[in-house]
Amino acid sequence: MQIADLGEFGLIERISSRIAGYGPDVVVGIGDDVAVLKTAEGRLLLATCDIQIEGVHFLRDRITPYQLGRKAAAINFSDIAAKGGSPRHLLISLALPGHLSVEFVDGLYRGLQDEAGRAGAAIVGGNLARSLSGVVVDIMLLGEVEPDHLLLRSGAQVGDRVLVTGSQGRSAAGLALLLQPEVQVSEEQAQDVLAAHLTPTPRLNEGHVIGQTRAATAMLDLSDGLASDVGHICEMSKVGVRIDGGRVPISEATIAVAAKIGQDSLRMALFGGEDYELLFTAPMDRAQQLALAVESETGTPVTDVGEIVPASEGRTLVLPDGTVAPLMSEGWDHFRRARTKSGPPTEVAGYMDETRLRGLKSSPRGGLRNRCRGF
Ligand SMILES: [Mg+2]
Structure with a gap:
C-alpha cells in the first residue's frame, strides 16, 4: 500500500499506534494541536533540531527505513549528549512522496521509537507533508540537564x-x-x-x-x-x-x-x-x-x-x-x-557559529553529499 492510499489522517493514526506509552512528564502527546509537557524542577531545557534529506544526507537504496529512523534520532541525541544532558521529547516532521510504501513509514517509526526508547525519550508529535521529490525527516528535540552538569563550547582554557x-x-x-x-x-x-x-x-x-x-x-x-x-x-x-x-x-x-x-x-x-x-x-x-x-x-x-x-x-x-x-x-x-x-x-567556522548564535543551525556539513565530494 502507498501512503497516498492511506491519506494524511490514516497515516497519522497508523503512526500514533506505533508510539510507545508516555511517562508522567507528557500531559498530552500526539493527537492535539500541541504536545503538553512537564519540565523537571531545577533543570535547564535543551532544544535542538537536525534534518535528514534524501540525496543530501542519505541514499534511500543504501539505508533501510529502520536504520534511517535510528540515525535521524541518534544524531539529535548526540547534540544533547554533548551538553551533558538527557533527551526527553521529539517532534518529527516528515515530507514524503505519495507513492512511498506505508511499510517505509512503519520501518522508519520502528527505528525512531527504538532509538528514543533506548535513550528514555518520547515521540510527542510532528507533522506530515507531501514531498514532490525525496524523503525528508526533520526532528526537533527537547532535552534537559542539571545546571551544574551543562558543558558548552565556550569553556576551554589554555593548557587544557x-x-x-x-x-x-x-x-x-x-x-x-x-x-x-x-x-x-x-x-x-x-x-x-x-x-x-x-x-x-x-x-x-x-x-x-x-x-x-x-x-x-x-x-x-x-x-x-x-x-x-x-x-x-x-x-x-x-x-x-x-x-x-x-x-x-x-x-x-x-x-x-x-x-x-x-x-x-x-x-x-x-x-x-x-x-x-x-x-x-x-x-x-x-x-x-x-x-x-x-x-x-x-x-x-x-x-x-x-x-x-x-x-x-x-x-x-x-x-x-x-x-x-x-x-x-x-x-x-x-x-x-x-x-x-x-x-x-577560519571564515567557514565563524559563519557556522554566527548562524547558531542567531538561532539558526546550518545544515550539517558532515552530510553524504560533502563526504562523497571529499572522497
Ligand atoms: Mg553538535
Missing part, C-alpha cells in the same frame, strides 16, 4: 587537554563501503564501520559522566569531523589548539577500509565526519582521571589527542613524522593555500 571518546573515521569508512560495495574487507570489519555510519550510537552515558564529574571545561559532538569541530571550540573559547595526529584513535576496521580504497586513515579520521563521538577539554591535572572515569563507567575508551594553546598560536596538527601543519576543516592542501591569505583562515 583535548580528549575524544571512541575512535575517529569509522563512519567515513562505512560510507566508503556503502558507495563502493566491491571493496573487500572482513565481514566483522564491514559490520563495524557500516554500523558506525548507518546506526551511530549517541554517547549519552559518556556525556552524563563527563557532565557529572564537573572536571571538563568544554564539550561538543563530532558531526563534521575532528579537524572542523575542534575549531568550533577554539572559536567560542577564543583559544588555539594543537592536535597530535599520531594519537588520534583509529580502529583496525577503519584502517583496513582506508588501505583498500587508497585513502590515508588519518585524513579519514580528521575530516570524515558523522562519527558522533564526543570531544571535550579538561585541565591537565584532571584529564587523566576524567578519562578513566568515563572508561570505567561506560566501557568507552577515551584518548588524549592534544592541547589547548593560546589563540595566537593558532590551530595546528602535529603529523606522525613530527611535521607541524595548520589544522583546518577541509584538508592539508587546502590549509596551505588558505594560510597564504591575510587574516585568520
Whole structure:
C-alpha cells in the first residue's frame, strides 16, 4: 500500500499506534494541536533540531527505513549528549512522496521509537507533508540537564587537554563501503564501520559522566569531523589548539577500509565526519582521571589527542613524522593555500557559529553529499 492510499489522517493514526506509552512528564502527546509537557524542577531545557534529506544526507537504496529512523534520532541525541544532558521529547516532521510504501513509514517509526526508547525519550508529535521529490525527516528535540552538569563550547582554557571518546573515521569508512560495495574487507570489519555510519550510537552515558564529574571545561559532538569541530571550540573559547595526529584513535576496521580504497586513515579520521563521538577539554591535572572515569563507567575508551594553546598560536596538527601543519576543516592542501591569505583562515567556522548564535543551525556539513565530494 502507498501512503497516498492511506491519506494524511490514516497515516497519522497508523503512526500514533506505533508510539510507545508516555511517562508522567507528557500531559498530552500526539493527537492535539500541541504536545503538553512537564519540565523537571531545577533543570535547564535543551532544544535542538537536525534534518535528514534524501540525496543530501542519505541514499534511500543504501539505508533501510529502520536504520534511517535510528540515525535521524541518534544524531539529535548526540547534540544533547554533548551538553551533558538527557533527551526527553521529539517532534518529527516528515515530507514524503505519495507513492512511498506505508511499510517505509512503519520501518522508519520502528527505528525512531527504538532509538528514543533506548535513550528514555518520547515521540510527542510532528507533522506530515507531501514531498514532490525525496524523503525528508526533520526532528526537533527537547532535552534537559542539571545546571551544574551543562558543558558548552565556550569553556576551554589554555593548557587544557583535548580528549575524544571512541575512535575517529569509522563512519567515513562505512560510507566508503556503502558507495563502493566491491571493496573487500572482513565481514566483522564491514559490520563495524557500516554500523558506525548507518546506526551511530549517541554517547549519552559518556556525556552524563563527563557532565557529572564537573572536571571538563568544554564539550561538543563530532558531526563534521575532528579537524572542523575542534575549531568550533577554539572559536567560542577564543583559544588555539594543537592536535597530535599520531594519537588520534583509529580502529583496525577503519584502517583496513582506508588501505583498500587508497585513502590515508588519518585524513579519514580528521575530516570524515558523522562519527558522533564526543570531544571535550579538561585541565591537565584532571584529564587523566576524567578519562578513566568515563572508561570505567561506560566501557568507552577515551584518548588524549592534544592541547589547548593560546589563540595566537593558532590551530595546528602535529603529523606522525613530527611535521607541524595548520589544522583546518577541509584538508592539508587546502590549509596551505588558505594560510597564504591575510587574516585568520577560519571564515567557514565563524559563519557556522554566527548562524547558531542567531538561532539558526546550518545544515550539517558532515552530510553524504560533502563526504562523497571529499572522497
Ligand atoms: Mg553538535
